[in-house]
Amino acid sequence: MTCDELSGLMSDFFSGDLILEVCESIRVHITVCERCDIIVQSVEHTRRITRCLPQCSLSENFQVRLRGMLNSLLDAGTE
Amino acid sequence: MTAPIPEKITAELVFREYAPRIYNIARRMLGNDADAEDVTQDVLLQVVRKLDTFRGESQLGTWLHRVTVNAALAHRARRATRQKYETIEPLEDLTPADGPAGPVKRWNVAPDAPVLAAEQSAMIESAIHQLPEPFRDVYVLADVEGLPNSDIAEMLELSLPAVKSRLHRARLRMRDALAPHFEGGMPS
Numbered sequence: 104m105t106c107d108e109l110s111g112l113m114s115d116f117f118s119g120d121l122i123l124e125v126c127e128s129i130r131v132h133i134t135v136c137e138r139c140d141i142i143v144q145s146v147e148h149t150r151r152i153t154r155c156l157p158q159c160s161l162s163e164n165f166q167v168r169l170r171g172m173l174n175s176l177l178d179a180g181t182e
Numbered sequence: 183m184t185a186p187i188p189e190k191i192t193a194e195l196v197f198r199e200y201a202p203r204i205y206n207i208a209r210r211m212l213g214n215d216a217d218a219e220d221v222t223q224d225v226l227l228q229v230v231r232k233l234d235t236f237r238g239e240s241q242l243g244t245w246l247h248r249v250t251v252n253a254a255l256a257h258r259a260r261r262a263t264r265q266k267y268e269t270i271e272p273l274e275d276l277t278p279a280d281g282p283a284g285p286v287k288r289w290n291v292a293p294d295a296p297v298l299a300a301e302q303s304a305m306i307e308s309a310i311h312q313l314p315e316p317f318r319d320v321y322v323l324a325d326v327e328g329l330p331n332s333d334i335a336e337m338l339e340l341s342l343p344a345v346k347s348r349l350h351r352a353r354l355r356m357r358d359a360l361a362p363h364f365e366g367g368m369p370s
């Protein structure tokens with residue numbers, strides 16, 4: 104496997120969409136290519152920390168507005 | 183197993199269960215509070231109108247993602263008619279992106295599950311915000327929301343190879359944006 108081939112397969116690699124033999128070829132390549140090893144590891148870490156992002160917080164004003172809108176909507180629906 | 187939707191629908195329940203989910207996607211796709219609030223409000227209206235038509239939480243979750251993405255894209259399109267189009271590089275070239283241009287350094291990161299400090303979260307949010315919109319949409323849906331590529335393709339009306347290509351490019355850009363903070367230094 105070449106560096107370009109690995110780059111083209113990286114999305115499928117992280118999605119788990121590759122067959123075992125191709126994954127093994129990638130693993131073999133990164134044991135001998137430090138640059139690809141670093142890129143794969145750092146992209147993997149980027150994905151992991153992105154998944155740990157906290158939820159965006161809704162402002163107090165917006166929460167009040169939304170609750171008011173929902174109350175009106177649901178009250179109107181039950182009348 | 184599909185979790186049921188509560189029979190008694192209250193304003194507080196709709197707010198607590200659905201508003202944060204919608205707002206998160208909209209905020210990260212659109213990049214600002216005001217637009218995300220507009221979209222959240224629009225989508226919650228739809229939720230209230232349609233909630234009793236869903237058979238379970240799983241079906242609702244899929245619908246909620248789709249409606250929120252559609253609302254965010256529509257909002258962005260309306261905004262774009264009022265503003266000058268953002269200049270982005272051509273995206274139709276679906277050949278794999280090259281990696282980083284210069285030399286790369288190993289990241290000094292802990293192998294266990296990361297716990298993000300507020301400063302690191304802000305740094306990642308900022309890097310996401312810097313992505314061109316078509317890359318940002320795919321990245322938010324795939325790597326923040328954890329949706330499968332096939333669902334993203336359907337929501338964004340893209341081919342699967344286009345989703346994969348954009349996602350790959352987005353990840354490389356995110357990697358490059360975060361690299362200065364992780365190369366060398368203390369494990370984080």
